[in-house]
Amino acid sequence: MALEFRALPLTFLAHALAIAGAVMVLVWVLYYRGGMAWEAANKNLIFNLHPFLMLFGLIIIGGEAIMSYKSLPLKKEVKKLIHLVLHAIAIILGCVGIAAAFKNHNESNIANLYSLHSWLGITIISLYGIQWIYGFLVFFYPKGSPTLRSECLPWHVLFGIFVYILAVGNAALGFLEKLTFLESSGIAKYGSEALLVNFTAVVTVLYGAFVILSVLGQAPVEDDDSYSAI
Numbered sequence: 001m002a003l004e005f006r007a008l009p010l011t012f013l014a015h016a017l018a019i020a021g022a023v024m025v026l027v028w029v030l031y032y033r034g035g036m037a038w039e040a041a042n043k044n045l046i047f048n049l050h051p052f053l054m055l056f057g058l059i060i061i062g063g064e065a066i067m068s069y070k071s072l073p074l075k076k077e078v079k080k081l082i083h084l085v086l087h088a089i090a091i092i093l094g095c096v097g098i099a100a101a102f103k104n105h106n107e108s109n110i111a112n113l114y115s116l117h118s119w120l121g122i123t124i125i126s127l128y129g130i131q132w133i134y135g136f137l138v139f140f141y142p143k144g145s146p147t148l149r150s151e152c153l154p155w156h157v158l159f160g161i162f163v164y165i166l167a168v169g170n171a172a173l174g175f176l177e178k179l180t181f182l183e184s185s186g187i188a189k190y191g192s193e194a195l196l197v198n199f200t201a202v203v204t205v206l207y208g209a210f211v212i213l214s215v216l217g218q219a220p221v222e223d224d225d226s227y228s229a230i
C-alpha cells in the first residue's frame, strides 16, 4: 500500500508536536511534580524519570527513527544507519525509564506488574528489542540476500507500525493511570495540572498519528529502502 501524498510536510508537523510533547512532559515533572532523580529520599522523583524517558526516548526518538526515511534527504545507506542508531537510543532510554518505574516501586514497597499498562509495557519493550535485533541481522549485519531483504521488508514495516501504535496507546494509558492516582489523592480534576497531563497525552497521540501517516506517504526521493511500499 503506497498512498498518493508526500510525507515530508507531515514530518515537519510531527517534529513540532515532538517538541511540544517534550516541553509539556518536562514542565509537568519539573514544575508540578518536583523534578527527577535516580537516587532520592522522595521516591516520587525516581518515578518522574519514567514518563519523561518513555515519552522522550521510546515515543519521540523512536518516532524520529521511523520518520528518518521520509524526513532526511540522504542516501539509503546513511538513512539506514540513522534509523538503527535512533532506534537503539529509543530502546536504551525506554529500558532506563522502565527500570526507574521498578526502582520506584521496589523502594516504596509497591507491587510490580499489577496493571494492564505494565503488562503491555513489558510486551512492547520486548517486541521492540526483537524487532531491532531481527532488523539489524537482516538489513545491516551480516545482512541477508537481496531476496530475503525484500521479502522481510513488508513484515518489518508492519511489525514496526504495530509495536509503535501499541507504545503510543500505552503511553496514553500511563498518563491516564498516573493522573487518576493523583486525582484520587486530591489534585483538582479540572485544574491546570490535570489539563496539562491530558493535553500531553493528546499531543502524544497526534504525534503518533503523524509518524504513521508519514510511513504511508511517499519519500522525498524514491529509493529501494524507503518505507513506502507496504
Ligand code: HEM
Binding pocket: 050, 051, 054, 055, 058, 098, 101, 102, 103, 105, 111, 112, 113, 114, 115, 116, 117, 118, 119, 120, 121, 122, 124, 125, 166, 167, 168, 170, 171, 172, 173, 174, 175, 176, 177, 178
Ligand atoms: C510506551 C511507553 C511506556 C512503557 C513501555 C511503560 C512501561 C511500564 C512498565 C513496564 C511499568 C511497570 C513497573 C513496575 O511494575 O514496577 C510501568 C509502570 C507505570 N507507568 Fe509506564 N510505561 C510507558 C509510559 C508511561 C507514561 C507516559 C506514563 C505517564 C505518567 C506512565 C505511567 C506509569 C505508572 C503510573 C506506572 C506505575 C503503575 C503501574 O505499574 O501501572 N507510563 N510502566
